[in-house]
Amino acid sequence: MASSPLVFLLLFCFLYGGDADLASDEAALLAFRAAVARSGLRTWNASAPGAPCTWQGVSCDRSRVVSLRLPAVGLLGPIPAALGNLTALHTLSLRFNALSGPLPAELAGLAELRSLYLQGNRLSGGIPDFVASLSNLVRFNLADNQFSGGIPLGLNNLTRLSTLYLEKNNLTGEISGLDLGSIVQFNVSYNQLNGSIPVRLRSQPASAFIGTALCGGPLGPCPGEIAPSPSTPAPAPASGRPGGGTETNNNRKKNKLSGGAIAGIAIGASAFLLIVLAALILLCRRRKARSLGATAATGSKGAETEAGEQRNRGLEEGSGGRNVSAAAAKGSSESSGAKKLVFLGGDAARRFDLEDLLRASAEVLGKGTFGTAYKAVLETGSTVTVKRLKDVSLPEQEFMERIEAIAAMDHPNLVPLMAYYFSKDEKLLVYEYMPMGSLSALLHGNRGSGRTPLSWETRTGIALAAAYGIEYIHSTSPSSSHGNIKSSNVLLTKSYSARVSDHGLAFIVGSNPTASRVSGYRAPEVTDPRKVSQKADVYSFGVLLLELLTGKAPTQAALNEEPIDLPRWVQSVVREEWTAEVFDVELLRYQNVEDDMVQLLQLAIDCVAQYPDKRPPMSEVAVRIDEIRKSSLGSSYRDQHDTPRSLEEDDHS
Template identity: 65%
Template sequence: MASLPSYLGFSGVMALLLLVSSVPGGAPDLAADAAALLALRAAVGRLVLPWNASGSPCSWQGVVCGSGRVTALRLPGVGLIGSIPAATVGNLSALRVLSLRYNALSGDLPPDLSADSELRNLYLQENRFSGEIPPALGSLKNLVRLNLAGNQFSGGIPPELNNLTRLRILYLERNRLVGEIPRFDLRNLAQFNVSFNQLNGSIPSRLRGFPASAFLDTALCGRPRGPCPGEIAPSPAAQGPAGGNSGGGAGSDKKNLSGGAIAGIAVGSAAFVLILLILSILLCRRCGKSKTRSLVAVEARGNEPEPVAAAAEREKGSGEGGSGNGQPAKPAAGEKKLVFFVGSGAPRFDLEDLLRASAEVLGKGTFGTAYKAVLEMGTTVAVKRLRDVAFTETEFREKVELIGAMNHPNLVPLRAYYYSKDEKLLVYDYLPLGSLSALLHGNRGSTRTPLDWETRTGIALAAARGIEYIHSTSPSAAHGNIKSSNILLAATREARVSDHGLALLAGPQSSPARAAGYRAPEVTDTRRVSQKADVYSFGVLLLELLTGKSPGQALSNDDDGGGVDLPRWVQSVVQEEWTAEVFDVELLRQQDAEEEMVRLLQLAVDCAAQYPDKRPSMAEVVARIQEIRSSSNSGDGIEEGDEHSSRTDAIAES
């Protein structure tokens, strides 16, 4: 066997493998799998798959074995071209994962694919498959994920898919499917999309809980799209007797209202609305002045805002002065002022200017509510109104001065603060692009500008540098609340870390709900967070950047249907599937950065290690991100192969 004749070609190798498969005591199943894979290579990948026919298939690119059989075949974006013949993937009877996405495969799906009864994950998206979706796919009872998006499938959606009782993900968008959606009753289905098809009819009741984005550019009706004809229940008035109809009888009681009655109702309603509008204008003129007096009137907080406005009137401050030594200017005894940090470069204004500013709620976070405040002079600032702060004024000033002393390009600078018995305000620069959380998880429609690899790694590096600086100020200094909503973006998309130091001001009531999904497992008191706990939270943030998934999101990807946190979900997918399955689809379009994505994923997993002593320091994190970005920019990524597989294995073992 070791010295095959030189004239023995591909056909001879396949015949030899089939012969070995019939010999007792050998490895017949694995040999048969190898023959099927070589037939697949001959049909669609002869030029792109460097498989050595004389070696074990378990060592081939994209092939994973278990218990002496091929259990996974992952060849995404490798350049496969042509139609998949029968007796290839259909002969891999132990196959659990088949990923051939982002290739140029065409024609019908192989008819014997349904023979892979162990198949759990089938990823065929972004190819050129055509014909009808085989009803025989409904016999794959173990299937959990099915992605056929971005092909040219035609015909209807086979109702046999309703037999896939374990199915959690079904993506059929961007095909040429027609007709109605079958009456699916897939109780485990968690992700579904049929957008951009020629489907019509009513959306089945079981699928009406999915968002409208799952049904875009179709003629479907029913929630969450427009109501279907006949679904609007008649109004109670329409169901009553038609009083003026002499034709009466049982039938006339169910007639619709006449045109005159409808017109009368419309005129009466319009008059009522007009009266309400006039009353509202009169009331607004009376209370408008008081509403613009106080920033805090934007949010109802259970207690009346009037005392705050009155206190502001009594406690006007000029905000001027300063000691010239880099410390905040101290107000005179008994005065309450907006205290600016000297040398901050921020425009000066007084408390009255701030209270008169038009305000817009930006968000409600762990430590309080953030506002965008536009002053009359045209300056825009961000104001955080703190809650649950129980410190004396002296204690508060000492802690705030520590925050104000932090000076780094990747931190949102604290410009000023205000303290009174009723209100504690912090004034920051306003960053127009908002938070990373909004950028990642906001509008995902067609008008969205995708976050590319360069932008995401730039955000990761800038945030890491900001956190590293915080850690460098003291051996015990930590941020304490790292999450994507606390990473803000300047107009250049440069990231800056916000809410730094606010853990020093946190009261006990604001602690329990902090950083859901980001909290390190060893943290019991969220007011006492270590630097290693910050590293864990940053690791989750990196996973969020790479996957596009929010850590607080319940992900139904495990077999028992329960939600898992983001680090455990990533590790479970890496252990079972090729690493790229975890990446955000917006990143997968950049095939040239795939190796760097895997390296950053490895760093994220290292940061989110279960035990603190296994996590790197933030200085190490910064260095590794810089190295990854340098490699990406120079184009010196390592080719996919054994080293790529070893990185995947390392992540799975982490």
């Protein structure tokens, strides 16, 4: 790319003009802009007052540039060597751009660097050895790139390193040699790593290693490795250490106990055992008294005892499931309201009682705005999703009325609500289980070599199905809205048909003013979570469309950094007339549908208009997506879908 003579003159003066100062930093920045910023960064004008310290993303300290933060500004191409001349940098953030190629060796000159954020680019090659020379590095993030090769053991030399994120790359080999003494946050998930997790990293959560062939620690013991037992006694201290002889003599003295001391110990132990036994008996009686609602319906004392035993199994065995079963049991005994699962229509043959639910094996699916969701596998083999609500302060009658209104919304692109449970302390909702998880996980999950790209056809199908579901909600009354549209609330069946979940819950949990919402999807006019209009839903859906098109999550943010404003970033890119750069790299292969991609992008921009009156209604949004999809795939793609306001799949599991 051609650059102005002024840029190279300034850079030449820096390289050969003596000590580094603000002028040399300015020359390096201009060379950087010329290489990767195209026509962006318009504030980077050498004649501007206070340059370069007043430029976008640039911060100075006395006479040097100490911070360069340019997240999601459309930088494109290899990182130029000139960046290594900013030798006073403390923070470098170029995350969520389209930078490519290897890290230049000149970055080794950034000896003062403390924070390096390069995640969400297309950088490749190996993690260079010179990183080990950046001795002041505290936070290092290379996630979601295309780095390959092994993780250099030189990182062990970084004694101040507390954050290391390398997930979603193509890294290979073992990490058993890593010995990061000061590490706090660590993630190497979704790489081609294998072998044993080193001891110092075994305190990290399992999510730091998923998507790899690693073993040990939170992933369970490696083959041939004996799992540590909590009851295993600590090894005795070595007798050869200083003071060992004294300890041995003391132990010998302690072994010579008098008969009275032995009798006293025996009496004390017996008294202690009696106290423990009495406490256990009291505890058992209390647990027996706390019968579950389903047990109360049977009126059988024998069933009541059985229910107490079943609570110790079932959902207790799942990850976090114990909280559901124990709290539900407590709530049922203390509430004068419903004491059993209340089913809301549906197939009577698929019904079950609370005991069946508590016996089910369970695992946590995720924690969201309204509570925690669990996958529960019943003894009959069927699977349901259980959502444990939080921050609900509604009285029972009002809660029931709102739940029944939600259940009355029957549409192929909404997740059906099967049943609910209400008590003073516990509110549970039971939904059909969606086997493919959420759109968020599909978009932002494994981005490594093993990932299956999400096609244009699949993305437009998901967008259309979600639009139909939301349009249906809006059609039920002029005031009906979803209230919390986001990619994690768009769930997928085995055939990748989308269903919208959590509809209506904003007006149950939203009755608590302290309930929060995900700001990345929230319309600018929404200040009260209890008052979300249909136009605010359209805004949130527009952000979801941008997420489908760009592959970027609107709430992603690195440690100590601000989240990306996805609509604002996309609009800034479109204004610069390099629209193609906003699209997810996985969509660039579909060159024959570029016009359709741009049309969907324009629709998304219309949806996220600043003023609500400028946003189209969901009925129009659905029609426009349908037309774009037909244009891309041919008019025959929906011959089997004659219903004009649903996108229903063949697989109902």
